[in-house]
Amino acid sequence: MSEEIILDIKNLQTVFRDEDSEVRAVDGVSFSLPKGKTLGVVGESGSGKSVTALSILRLIDHPGKVEGGEINFKGKDLTKISDKEMRSIRGNQISMIFQEPMTSLNPVYTIGQQIRETLKVHQGLGKQSGNEKSVELLKLVGIPSPEDRIKQYPHELSGGMRQRVMIAIALACNPELLIADEPTTALDVTIQAQILELINRLQDEMGMSVIMITHDMGVVAETCDYVAVMYGGKVVEYADVKTLFKDPKHPYTVGLLNSIPRHDIDVDELEPIRGSVPSPKDMPKGCRFASRCPFATDLCVEELPSLDEIEDGNEVRCWIYSDRWDGDPEVKEHGPKRTS
Amino acid sequence: MASGHSSTEEMAPKKIKKERPAVRAFKDFYHRLKKNKAALVGGYLIIFLILVATIGPFLTTDGVNEVNYTQKLESPSTENWFGTDHQGRDIFTRIIHGTGYTLLVGFLSVLMGGIVGTLLGIVSGYYGGKIDTVIMRFMDILLAFPGILLALAIISILGGNFINVIIAVAIFSIPTFARIVRGSTLATRELEYVDAVKALGAKDSRIIFKHILPNVLSPLIVQSTLQIATAILTASGLSFLGLGAQPPSPEWGAMLNDGRNYMLDYGYIALFPGLAIVLAVLAFNIFGDGLRDALDPKSKK
Numbered sequence: 220m221s222e223e224i225i226l227d228i229k230n231l232q233t234v235f236r237d238e239d240s241e242v243r244a245v246d247g248v249s250f251s252l253p254k255g256k257t258l259g260v261v262g263e264s265g266s267g268k269s270v271t272a273l274s275i276l277r278l279i280d281h282p283g284k285v286e287g288g289e290i291n292f293k294g295k296d297l298t299k300i301s302d303k304e305m306r307s308i309r310g311n312q313i314s315m316i317f318q319e320p321m322t323s324l325n326p327v328y329t330i331g332q333q334i335r336e337t338l339k340v341h342q343g344l345g346k347q348s349g350n351e352k353s354v355e356l357l358k359l360v361g362i363p364s365p366e367d368r369i370k371q372y373p374h375e376l377s378g379g380m381r382q383r384v385m386i387a388i389a390l391a392c393n394p395e396l397l398i399a400d401e402p403t404t405a406l407d408v409t410i411q412a413q414i415l416e417l418i419n420r421l422q423d424e425m426g427m428s429v430i431m432i433t434h435d436m437g438v439v440a441e442t443c444d445y446v447a448v449m450y451g452g453k454v455v456e457y458a459d460v461k462t463l464f465k466d467p468k469h470p471y472t473v474g475l476l477n478s479i480p481r482h483d484i485d486v487d488e489l490e491p492i493r494g495s496v497p498s499p500k501d502m503p504k505g506c507r508f509a510s511r512c513p514f515a516t517d518l519c520v521e522e523l524p525s526l527d528e529i530e531d532g533n534e535v536r537c538w539i540y541s542d543r544w545d546g547d548p549e550v551k552e553h554g555p556k557r558t559s
Numbered sequence: 560m561a562s563g564h565s566s567t568e569e570m571a572p573k574k575i576k577k578e579r580p581a582v583r584a585f586k587d588f589y590h591r592l593k594k595n596k597a598a599l600v601g602g603y604l605i606i607f608l609i610l611v612a613t614i615g616p617f618l619t620t621d622g623v624n625e626v627n628y629t630q631k632l633e634s635p636s637t638e639n640w641f642g643t644d645h646q647g648r649d650i651f652t653r654i655i656h657g658t659g660y661t662l663l664v665g666f667l668s669v670l671m672g673g674i675v676g677t678l679l680g681i682v683s684g685y686y687g688g689k690i691d692t693v694i695m696r697f698m699d700i701l702l703a704f705p706g707i708l709l710a711l712a713i714i715s716i717l718g719g720n721f722i723n724v725i726i727a728v729a730i731f732s733i734p735t736f737a738r739i740v741r742g743s744t745l746a747t748r749e750l751e752y753v754d755a756v757k758a759l760g761a762k763d764s765r766i767i768f769k770h771i772l773p774n775v776l777s778p779l780i781v782q783s784t785l786q787i788a789t790a791i792l793t794a795s796g797l798s799f800l801g802l803g804a805q806p807p808s809p810e811w812g813a814m815l816n817d818g819r820n821y822m823l824d825y826g827y828i829a830l831f832p833g834l835a836i837v838l839a840v841l842a843f844n845i846f847g848d849g850l851r852d853a854l855d856p857k858s859k860k
Contacts, residue, residue, distance in 0.1 A: 276758055278754060278757055306762060307760060309759060309760035310758060310760035314759070315755075315758040317751055318751075322751040322752060323752050324752055325752045325756070325770055325774070327773040327774060336756075336761070336769075337760070340760055340765075341760060
């Protein structure tokens with residue numbers, strides 16, 4: 220990979236701590252994102268996807284804390300810069316779209332006022348030029364008659380429209396990195412496709428890099444170039460999107476793919492991943508997926524595998540691919556299978 | 560009312576009225592307030608009191624402190640509508656002149672207490688942690704004193720005059736405001752749009768004043784109105800005890816105290832200032848209740 224890397228996260232640790240317990244929500248996450256590309260961050264609820272995103276923007280509230288690692292954004296470590304510098308990056312160079320468009324807009328201000336606010340904070344635009352830019356932005360995200368819309372309040376818009384407004388606000392300052400935290404989860408399926416298409420189109424037009432956080436493999440296939448699969452606060456597999464779908468390596472990735480319906484083969488029954496994510500308060504010391512993994516051996520339960528590059532640009536955290544694998548040699552030979 | 564039926568995605572944009580949003584909001588608010596008859600009466604009473612306080616003093620014929628020993632302790636008549644007191648002063652005139660004083664104490668003390676209490680509450684709720692603990696425990700201490708005792712204590716330290724009564728009543732209303740604002744701030748802080756604004760690079764001060772304050776405004780307005788009633792009552796109480804307005808100022812509580820000695824024989828001397836206090840307190844109370852209903856989105860039907 221010779222592309223320019225815009226974001227490079229190394230060994231990120233985000234911990235939530237109170238008097239008698241600590242939760243390592245993000246535990247040693249590393250990944251990098253080339254400029255202009257889309258990285259999908261996939262995983263079940265509680266796997267640390269959103270916390271990773273919030274950590275990048277340093278929006279983790281007390282009692283949470285980023286305790287270690289580096290977040291290199293254009294060569295600057297975001298964990299080390301001052302609050303003031305961080306504020307000038309938020310919304311300007313890195314923007315975020317949230318999951319819930321219904322509550323992500325302040326009910327007491329009009330759409331126009333809320334778009335103008337970002338423009339004012341980062342570019343010092345006044346009311347007149349701010350309004351012109353707002354109309355332009357709303358047009359860009361495909362909202363009809365934007366001149367009227369900027370005078371309306373959030374409750375006068377539908378969910379899909381509000382998410383478009385959120386995207387318009389996020390794009391107001393031409394950010395270089397857009398973090399989308401499950402941007403389509405709360406929307407109708409038809410609207411979902413429109414929003415994803417919109418994000419894709421804008422990415423091409425503006426040359427942004429995108430981190431797409433989702434639990435929907437369909438969204439990943441449609442929008443991403445690279446994928447980081449997370450489980451229990453760790454990245455378990457990192458690959459480009461084609462490799463991931465064609466040749467998934469980690470048993471968890473395989474499980475995820477097996478648990479969604481496919482149109483190319485007729486499956487009577489979907490194969491879910493049994494059990495649930497272990498409690499982050501009480502993480503197993505070995506592989507976090509061991510208790511749910513059909514191939515788990517004593518080694519998996521005892522010792523945590525490391526994230527190793529097994530092919531060019533394809534990293535997996537699993538014992539199956541190491542020399543120390545002591546389970547079924549068949550699995551090592553062919554890898555964990557997708558339903559067929 | 561059109562409370563945002565979500566428009567379908569590609570629907571033709573509906574005609575948007577050319578009214579300014581503030582005008583629209585006020586009309587909507589007035590419409591809801593109108594349904595609550597008691598609140599409307601309260602509102603008109605407050606307007607009436609304000610008119611009396613501003614115009615009234617120019618219309619009275621007798622002087623406020625015009626002592627006339629030839630007409631003392633006279634019963635209500637066409638000459639002296641509410642009668643005269645033990646120094647022959649016209650009670651009606653004095654009540655009119657006292658209205659401004661009463662309203663001013665109410666408004667100013669609530670304004671002062673409201674500003675300080677809101678600041679403390681919003682900072683406390685937004686930052687949480689140690690700041691919250693320190694501020695709120697201090698508020699608890701203030702609240703632990705019975706209101707009038709606290710005001711008494713402050714007056715005895717500062718000395719009794721107009722400004723000090725306002726300060727005392729203001730201090731006594733701070734904890735109520737701080738608590739209400741803190742509670743609403745806690746709820747507002749957790750809303751996603753606050754995170755969204757933070758993610759857009761806004762400063763704490765901007766978030767607090769532009770995004771949290773407007774959303775805690777409605778309980779604040781209601782509380783302010785109700786608190787004015789309490790402030791009027793407390794201020795009158797202080798004057799009644801001789802610690803507030805000093806004679807010969809026509810403060811209703813002080814007049815009540817004047818009438819106390821003649822209660823059995825000339826009840827009207829105490830009766831009319833008492834009624835005036837009741838009227839003012841009642842007006843603010845029922846208006847405040849009505850406001851609460853009108854501003855509560857849940858009753859927005």
